[in-house]
Each structure stands twice: as C-alpha cells, then as structure tokens.
Amino acid sequence: MSPRTTFEQCALPHLDAAHNLAYWLVRSRPDAEDIVQDAFVRAFRAFGTFRGGDIKPWLLAIVRNVAYRWLSVRKRGSNVVSIEEAFAPREGDVAGEAWVASEEPSPEAQLIGAQERARVLTALAELPPAFREVLVLREIEELSYAEIANIIGTPVGTVMSRLSRARGELRTRFGTLSEKEEKNAL
Amino acid sequence: MRCDEAQQLISAGIDGELSRTNAEELREHTQACASCAGVAADFRRLSQQLKSAGREILPARLESRVRLALTEMAADAPSAGVRRKPWVRQLAALAAVFLIAVFGTWTVTRQVDSEARLQQDVLSAHVRSLLQESPIQVASGDPHSVKPWFNGRIEYAPEVKDPATEGFPLAGARLDYIGGKRVAALVYKRRLHVVNVFVWPAPSAEDTAPRLISNKGYNLLTWNHGGLTYWAVSDLNGAELQQLKAFL
Numbered sequence: 001m002s003p004r005t006t007f008e009q010c011a012l013p014h015l016d017a018a019h020n021l022a023y024w025l026v027r028s029r030p031d032a033e034d035i036v037q038d039a040f041v042r043a044f045r046a047f048g049t050f051r052g053g054d055i056k057p058w059l060l061a062i063v064r065n066v067a068y069r070w071l072s073v074r075k076r077g078s079n080v081v082s083i084e085e086a087f088a089p090r091e092g093d094v095a096g097e098a099w100v101a102s103e104e105p106s107p108e109a110q111l112i113g114a115q116e117r118a119r120v121l122t123a124l125a126e127l128p129p130a131f132r133e134v135l136v137l138r139e140i141e142e143l144s145y146a147e148i149a150n151i152i153g154t155p156v157g158t159v160m161s162r163l164s165r166a167r168g169e170l171r172t173r174f175g176t177l178s179e180k181e182e183k184n185a186l
Numbered sequence: 187m188r189c190d191e192a193q194q195l196i197s198a199g200i201d202g203e204l205s206r207t208n209a210e211e212l213r214e215h216t217q218a219c220a221s222c223a224g225v226a227a228d229f230r231r232l233s234q235q236l237k238s239a240g241r242e243i244l245p246a247r248l249e250s251r252v253r254l255a256l257t258e259m260a261a262d263a264p265s266a267g268v269r270r271k272p273w274v275r276q277l278a279a280l281a282a283v284f285l286i287a288v289f290g291t292w293t294v295t296r297q298v299d300s301e302a303r304l305q306q307d308v309l310s311a312h313v314r315s316l317l318q319e320s321p322i323q324v325a326s327g328d329p330h331s332v333k334p335w336f337n338g339r340i341e342y343a344p345e346v347k348d349p350a351t352e353g354f355p356l357a358g359a360r361l362d363y364i365g366g367k368r369v370a371a372l373v374y375k376r377r378l379h380v381v382n383v384f385v386w387p388a389p390s391a392e393d394t395a396p397r398l399i400s401n402k403g404y405n406l407l408t409w410n411h412g413g414l415t416y417w418a419v420s421d422l423n424g425a426e427l428q429q430l431k432a433f434l
Contacts, residue, residue, distance in 0.1 A: 004260040008253065015249055020241035033248050040252045041259055120235040138201065139236035145203045164197035171228045 007044050010055045015040075017056065017141055018063045024136045025067035025129055026074070035070055039063040057143070061151045064133065071129070123173040131166035138163055187215040192222045200230050307364045309401055311371070312382045312419040315360070321380055322358030322373050332359045336370055344370045344385035344414060349433035354381070364417075374430060381420040381430060388415040396431055398424045407431060 018039060023032040039062045043050075050058055124132060137148045145163075149156045192215045198204050199212050216223040315321035324335045329346040336343060339361055348356040357373040357380070364384055374381040388410040396409040407418045407427045416434070418427055 016244045023242040117239045
C-alpha cells in the first residue's frame with residue numbers, strides 16, 4: 001500500500017472535523033476549504049513524524065496552525081467578521097436543510113430547530129478565536145480536555161479555565177441575543 | 187465551597203473533567219446555591235445547543251480537491267519529500283564531477299610541481315656548491331669527524347661513510363638549503379668529479395628503489411633508506427653514481 005493510500009485511509013475520515021474547525025477559526029467558507037487542503041498536504045508531508053495512535057488531534061493541530069497563519073496573513077481589520085456574511089445562505093444551500101450537518105438530523109436538532117441553532121452559532125461566532133476553538137473542539141468534536149490541550153498546545157488547566165470563560169461569555173451574549181429578540185418580538 | 191470557586195468548576199463539571207472530590211463539593215454547592223445552579227443549567231443548555239448544532243456542512247467537492255492535491259504531491263515526491271527532483275540530482279552529479287576533476291588536477295600538478303621544484307633545488311644547490319671556493323664547510327675524510335659536525339646543526343644524524351678504497355673518497359660536508367629546509371650535504375670525490383649527496387628525513391619510513399634522473403647534463407640519483415631521503419648529484423655518469431649508492 002502506498003503511503004498516500006495509508007494516509008488517505010487514516011486522515012480523510014476526519015475531513016469533516018478538519019473543515020469544521022477551519023471554518024470556525026476563519027469564518028469564511030472558501031478560506032476554510034483552502035486551509036483544509038493546505039493542512040492535509042502538510043499533514044501528508046509530515047506523516048512520517050506521526051507517532052501513531054489517534055490521528056484526529058494530530059490532524060486538527062495542523063489545521064489549527066494553518067488557520068492561524070491564514071488569520072495572521074489576512075488580518076483584515078478587526079477580528080470581527082461580518083456575521084451576515086458568514087451566515088448568509090450560499091448558492092446550493094437548501095433552505096432549512098442547510099443547517100443540518102449530518103444527513104440524518106438527530107431528534108434533538110429537530111426539536112431545537114433552525115432558529116435556535118442560528119442563535120447559538122451567532123453567539124459563538126462573536127467570541128474571540130481562542131474561545132471559539134475550545135468550544136468547537138469540546139462541544140462539536142467532543143474531545144477530552146487532554147486532547148484539546150494537545151491540539152492547542154496549552155496545559156489542561158488552561159483548557160479548563162478557557163472553556164469556563166468561553167461558556168460564561170457565550171451565556172452573556174446568548175442572553176443578550178435572546179433579550180433582543182424578545183424586544184423585537186414585542 | 188464559595189460561589190466564585192464553584193463558578194470556576196461548573197464548566198469542567200458538566201464536561202465530567204473534575205476529580206471525584208471536586209465534583210462532589212460542586213454538587214453539594216449547587217444544591218444549596220440557586221445562582222450557581224442557574225449558571226450550571228445555562229451552561230448545560232448551551233452545551234446541548236452547540237452539540238446539536240453540529241458541524242459546518244462539508245462541501246462535497248472538498249474531498250475530491252484534497253485527494254487531487256495529495257495525488258499531485260505524491261507524484262512529485264513518492265516517498266513524501268525524500269526523493270529529490272531530477273534536476274537537483276543532475277546538478278549534484280555535475281558538481282561532483284567538476285569537484286573531482288578540479289581536485290584531481292590540483293593533486294597531480296601539485297605532486298609534479300613539488301617533485302620538479304625539489305629536483306631543481308637539488309641541482310641548484312649542487313651547482314652553487316661548485317661555484318663557491320669550496321663545496322665543504324668541514325673538510326675531513328674521516329666519517330667520525332664529519333658525523334658529529336652535524337650535531338646541533340640539523341635534527342637528524344645522516345650516515346657518513348668513507349668509501350675511499352672504492353674510489354669515492356669523502357671530502358667533507360656542509361649544510362645546504364633545499365625545499366625550505368636545512369639539509370645535510372656530504373661531498374665525495376670521484377677522480378675530478380664532485381658528488382654532492384643531500385640527506386634529509388623522508389616523509390615515510392619506506393625504502394624506495396633508486397631513481398636516476400638526467401637534468402642539464404647532470405645526473406641525479408634519489409632513493410629513500412632508513413627513513414632518510416638521499417639525493418646524489420654529479421656530472422658523473424649514472425652507472426658510477428649508482429656504484430656510490432651501493433657503498434653508502
């Protein structure tokens with residue numbers, strides 16, 4: 001088996017996770033695609049240094065590095081990106097379906113509905129990248145603190161406190177968002 | 187547990203990343219404290235919402251894009267970057283050939299050069315000795331006076347013999363300067379001919395067979411023996427010069 005085949009078999013199942021992290025770091029769909037491609041090429045080149053075990057944290061660490069390099073190069077003004085742009089429906093996005101990542105929506109997703117999802121993701125998008133990435137890795141990728149620490153290159157204690165602060169921030173923003181909507185509704 | 191302590195642990199608590207003791211204390215606190223219990227409930231709800239929000243939709247074309255990029259890269263570097271590009275190898279080969287050629291030429295010319303220069307030095311020293319009033323600094327036919335004369339003048343002790351009975355009487359010795367070094371010069375006579383025998387330490391201890399060289403009508407005979415290099419120079423014919431070598 002060629003090294004490429006081995007690499008593809010190990011790494012391609014995590015394409016979804018890689019894309020999700022890249023997207024949440026740069027919040028631009030075209031950039032996220034470029035980052036994922038770049039990261040996979042780099043990962044393949046460095047595949048010889050991979051020590052075995054679970055490839056996902058190793059791969060996500062590379063994606064994260066590429067994404068941060070991308071961000072520092074891009075550096076277009078403030079780090080706050082237009083939410084409208086990030087959340088505007090794109091060509092090919094089917095209304096309603098667009099919000100559901102998996103082909104079969106979970107019962108929870110159906111219950112919460114598209115509006116709720118949009119609200120929590122808008123709140124997430126407003127957080128600084130350092131908070132966004134720990135939340136994405138914890139809540140969406142469901143990684144352990146140790147794995148997250150490995151990916152972002154910090155001690156586990158930092159992951160713990162950062163997640164705590166990120167959730168606090170999210171709670172504040174989510175609350176204000178809810179209030180705004182209630183006011184609008186009135 | 188105080189509220190500020192509890193609030194730092196709530197997040198890790200819902201992730202199940204707390205130690206058993208911390209988790210127990212936190213549970214006790216939130217049972218008693220409505221405010222902290224509220225935070226914990228909010229965190230749990232947000233966590234649920236994010237979890238069910240799921241990943242960003244993976245564009246269908248991304249997988250084929252990545253596969254294509256990997257295939258292209260693998261075609262460029264089958265062993266993940268170890269194999270070099272062909273032009274790099276060609277350039278390396280060319281550079282190697284060039285270096286070998288330059289080094290080879292340099293070594294050969296240097297050897298030829300130093301050999302020729304030494305021969306010239308030896309011959310010049312011989313001719314110079316004849317131009318002077320006397321080719322000898324210490325005139326003696328006795329090897330036991332000549333040999334000690336070198337003590338303190340040079341750092342080695344050349345073998346001095348007097349083959350007078352063979353028709354090569356020892357006339358004496360002097361110091362000369364050859365190849366940037368002070369060397370011993372032994373002077374022998376053969377009828378009216380003067381033979382200079384220069385002696386200095388050889389670069390290697392190996393004995394070498396005598397080699398006869400003719401230069402400007404002079405004959406030069408050189409050999410290594412006992413860790414010393416000998417150069418015998420004279421206008422004497424080569425055969426007789428070789429005879430002298432046999433007596434030394």
